[in-house]
Amino acid sequence: MEQLFYALLTVVIGVFGCVAYYFFSNLALDAVFPAKGEEAGRNINRANAIRPWLFLFPALALLGLYLLYPVYQSVVLSFHDARGENFVGLDNWIWLFNDEKFGESMLNNALWLIFVPAMSTFFGLIAAALTDRIKWGNFAKSLIFMPMAISFIGASVIWKFVYDYRGADQEQIGLLNALVVALGGDPAAWITVPFWNNFFLMIILVWIQTGFAMVILSAALRGIPEETIEAAILDGASPLQIFWKIKVPQIWGTIAVVWTTITILVLKVFDIVLAMTNGQWSSQVLANLMFDWMFRGADFGRASVVALVIMLLVTPIMVWNIRNARQEMR
Amino acid sequence: MDNIVGTKSSLTWAVNIAVVALVLLWTIPTFGLLVSSFRDRDQITTSGWWTSLSASEQNLQLRSAAPREAIEENGEWVVRGNLFGEGEGNLTAFGVNARRPTEFAPGATAERRDAFITVEANGDYRITSVEQPEGSRGTRIFATVVSPPKWTFENYDRVLFSEGIGRSFINTFTVTIPATIIPILIAAFAAYALSWMEFPGRALIIATIVGLLVVPLQMSLIPLLKLHNGVGLGKSYLGIWLAHTGFGLPLAIYLLRNYISGLPREIIESARVDGATDFEIFRRIVLPLSFPALASFAIFQFLWTWNDLLVATVFLGNNEDQLVMTGRLRELLGSRGGDWEILAASAFVSIAVPLVVFFAMQRYLVRGLLAGSVKGG
Numbered sequence: 001m002e003q004l005f006y007a008l009l010t011v012v013i014g015v016f017g018c019v020a021y022y023f024f025s026n027l028a029l030d031a032v033f034p035a036k037g038e039e040a041g042r043n044i045n046r047a048n049a050i051r052p053w054l055f056l057f058p059a060l061a062l063l064g065l066y067l068l069y070p071v072y073q074s075v076v077l078s079f080h081d082a083r084g085e086n087f088v089g090l091d092n093w094i095w096l097f098n099d100e101k102f103g104e105s106m107l108n109n110a111l112w113l114i115f116v117p118a119m120s121t122f123f124g125l126i127a128a129a130l131t132d133r134i135k136w137g138n139f140a141k142s143l144i145f146m147p148m149a150i151s152f153i154g155a156s157v158i159w160k161f162v163y164d165y166r167g168a169d170q171e172q173i174g175l176l177n178a179l180v181v182a183l184g185g186d187p188a189a190w191i192t193v194p195f196w197n198n199f200f201l202m203i204i205l206v207w208i209q210t211g212f213a214m215v216i217l218s219a220a221l222r223g224i225p226e227e228t229i230e231a232a233i234l235d236g237a238s239p240l241q242i243f244w245k246i247k248v249p250q251i252w253g254t255i256a257v258v259w260t261t262i263t264i265l266v267l268k269v270f271d272i273v274l275a276m277t278n279g280q281w282s283s284q285v286l287a288n289l290m291f292d293w294m295f296r297g298a299d300f301g302r303a304s305v306v307a308l309v310i311m312l313l314v315t316p317i318m319v320w321n322i323r324n325a326r327q328e329m330r
Numbered sequence: 331m332d333n334i335v336g337t338k339s340s341l342t343w344a345v346n347i348a349v350v351a352l353v354l355l356w357t358i359p360t361f362g363l364l365v366s367s368f369r370d371r372d373q374i375t376t377s378g379w380w381t382s383l384s385a386s387e388q389n390l391q392l393r394s395a396a397p398r399e400a401i402e403e404n405g406e407w408v409v410r411g412n413l414f415g416e417g418e419g420n421l422t423a424f425g426v427n428a429r430r431p432t433e434f435a436p437g438a439t440a441e442r443r444d445a446f447i448t449v450e451a452n453g454d455y456r457i458t459s460v461e462q463p464e465g466s467r468g469t470r471i472f473a474t475v476v477s478p479p480k481w482t483f484e485n486y487d488r489v490l491f492s493e494g495i496g497r498s499f500i501n502t503f504t505v506t507i508p509a510t511i512i513p514i515l516i517a518a519f520a521a522y523a524l525s526w527m528e529f530p531g532r533a534l535i536i537a538t539i540v541g542l543l544v545v546p547l548q549m550s551l552i553p554l555l556k557l558h559n560g561v562g563l564g565k566s567y568l569g570i571w572l573a574h575t576g577f578g579l580p581l582a583i584y585l586l587r588n589y590i591s592g593l594p595r596e597i598i599e600s601a602r603v604d605g606a607t608d609f610e611i612f613r614r615i616v617l618p619l620s621f622p623a624l625a626s627f628a629i630f631q632f633l634w635t636w637n638d639l640l641v642a643t644v645f646l647g648n649n650e651d652q653l654v655m656t657g658r659l660r661e662l663l664g665s666r667g668g669d670w671e672i673l674a675a676s677a678f679v680s681i682a683v684p685l686v687v688f689f690a691m692q693r694y695l696v697r698g699l700l701a702g703s704v705k706g707g
Contacts, residue, residue: 003500003501003504003567003651004500004503004504004507006504006567007503007504007505007507007508007567008507010508010512010567010568010571011507011508011511011512014508014511014512014515014571015511015512015515018512018515018516018519019515022519022609023609026607026608026609030607048527049529051523051527051608052523052527052529052532053529055519055520055522055523055527055608056519056520056523056524056535058516058519058520059516059517059519059520059579059583060520060535062516062572062575062576062579063538063539063542063576063579063580065557065576066550066554066572066573066575066576066577066579067542067545067549067550067576067577067580068542069553070549070550070551070552070553070554071545071549071550073552073553073556074549074552074553077552077553084552084556123352126348126352127349127352130345130348130349130352131349133341133342133345134342134345134346134349137349140349140352140353142689142692143353143356143357144352144353144356145692146356146357146360146685146688146689147356147360148633148688148695149633149637149681149684149685149687149688150360150637150681150684150685151636151637151638151639151655151656151659151680151681151684152637152639153637153639153656153659153660153663153680154637154656154659154677154680154681156663157363157659157663157673157674157676157677158359158360158362158363158677159359160663160673161359161362161363161366161670161673161674162359162362164670171376171377171378172378173374173375173376173377173378173379173670174378175358175359175362175378175380178378178380207356207359210356211356212699215696215699215700216699216700219700239341264544264546267546268546268547268548270640271639271640271656271660274639274660275659275660275663287546287548290548291548291640294551294552294644295643300552300556303552304552306548307546307548307549307551307552308549310546310548310549311545311546311548311549314544314545314546317544318541318544318545321540321541321543321544322537322540322541325536325537325540326533326537329533329536
């Protein structure tokens with residue numbers, strides 16, 4: 001309880017500190033360059049040139065320290081040994097490309113990058129199209145959207161229970177195995193079956209992300225100009241044709257945004273793999289490999305190399321995002 | 331619009347059914363764990379949660395009292411007792427052989443090794459033998475019982491007060507409150523400057539922020555860990571508040587800038603003409619008007635910090651007063667992987683708060699998502 005008090009105190013101090021900073025720095029600026037006297041005009045211009053930087057300074061300082069500086073530092077660390085002390089040249093990179101687990105992670109990540117965005121976007125699109133047509137659509141949307149609020153670890157617990165396995169002579173308490181048995185199959189410990197276990201882990205992320213895709217695509221579908229659909233109806237198009245040939249082509253841009261957003265998330269997610277298999281049974285992925293080397297391996301050089309690989313994979317999307325944002329600003 | 335054509339009614343059915351299927355598929359996993367968190371430990375491990383909604387039939391393997399406790403009655407040695415201890419339960423069949431566990435109906439008499447065993451429907455048993463029995467191991471009796479759904483709050487009681495989840499709950503709140511509120515203010519000022527003030531380098535800063543949106547956290551962890559240790563922050567709440575603030579800023583600035591730059595130009599221009607300073611414009615006009623965007627970001631940041639495992643593992647310790655809910659859950663998954671009653675209840679304690687926030691503020695969350703990806707992406 002005591003620490004909650006400190007947390008609240010920090011909020012108060014932090015908020016007042018920020019307000020005080022902005023208020024007094026503005027005051028100081030006005031005192032240094034007063035907007036009166038013989039140099040009033042020049043002073044106003046000078047103050048206006050400086051003021052934006054006063055407003056931006058805390059944000060830029062934090063961004064620089066917590067996001068920009070680490071990128072540089074990671075590059076440096078990737079050429080150093082486990083403790084980050086001695087320069088080792090390309091050793092970490094050479095290790096990386098010969099490491100069996102890295103190869104496995106790259107392959108698995110490739111699977112994740114195809115399956116999760118594709119399935120999430122697909123189910124999201126279907127859910128968006130269907131829920132927009134019925135009366136209780138908003139309620140249905142809430143329920144499909146709900147997993148977004150659940151942590152990856154929480155979701156892992158939920159799904160580990162679904163995948164739970166008991167010996168064939170016992171009654172299955174996991175839903176999946178119970179269904180398999182009911183349909184006459186043999187129960188299995190699904191998350192320990194190499195290759196296929198990847199898909200059982202991916203399903204968890206699809207389950208979480210479909211709601212996100214649905215919400216965004218639903219808004220895009222509603223934004224489609226009605227004339228195009230009316231014209232198609234007059235021309236005798238069937239509902240399916242209208243959906244796939246008229247509506248979907250008009251929201252390609254949004255689909256791309258959803259796809260890339262989920263792609264980035266996929267590269268960063270490690271919690272699910274950590275909680276379900278911790279990379280055993282050939283289910284390792286890059287983010288968890290990095291975590292593994294950072295904590296269990298305590299090798300900052302190798303962990304940094306893996307982090308840089310994730311960064312490199314994200315870079316094309318980053319460039320694409322920046323280009324789009326710039327176009328929009330013009 | 332879709333109703334214009336006469337194909338409506340045939341489709342509506344199909345659509346409704348498809349949506350019901352989707353919704354069920356998306357909610358059943360969570361529902362299963364929720365149901366399980368209210369179930370008795372023994373019931374969870376012997377039957378699926380879906381059977382718990384109705385009375386369930388269970389096959390139990392029980393033991394009678396020790397044979398040496400037999401008392402002599404009318405020339406026979408008798409062991410009496412109740413299989414269920416207190417005499418609760420509804421027995422539908424019993425057996426004395428593992429291969430035929432349901433051989434006898436309640437009240438019937440089974441014979442095993444010169445002993446006669448009778449079990450009543452309420453679990454009362456009577457074992458008689460001619461000679462005085464010996465030994466401390468009771469006779470094995472297989473019982474099929476029908477038990478009504480049994481619900482309990484015991485699991486929650488246990489995880490909250492003796493498994494450390496209660497403590498982690500407070501720790502998580504300690505992390506999330508400052509980590510949600512502080513970035514908002516910093517980001518709002520920056521967003522205002524990036525929207526309504528002219529200065530060289532503005533476009534470059536905006537582009538950088540769009541770029542930073544997708545930088546994987548993995549890049550930052552090791553350098554920052556070294557940095558925090560270097561300046562003596564170590565593993566402390568101050569460290570994680572700063573880290574969450576830094577990591578949340580790109581999205582905060584981006585969302586708020588999108589919103590604030592869309593405010594009507596006339597309002598801000600006329601305030602300037604009236605002699606208001608930028609600080610006044612920000613405080614009196616921009617801040618109140620951008621409440622929806624502030625709320626959107628606050629929800630994002632709250633959900634993200636509450637659900638985060640990575641940052642907490644790196645910047646906080648593993649001890650009792652620093653372990654957050656997600657970290658505790660992960661630990662429980664490792665140490666008590668099979669104790670579903672503990673896991674289910676713990677998971678729901680940790681899920682409850684974000685779910686409440688989610689359902690209460692969904693409108694703002696959706697708005698934030700739309701502003702964050704459709705407009706900008």
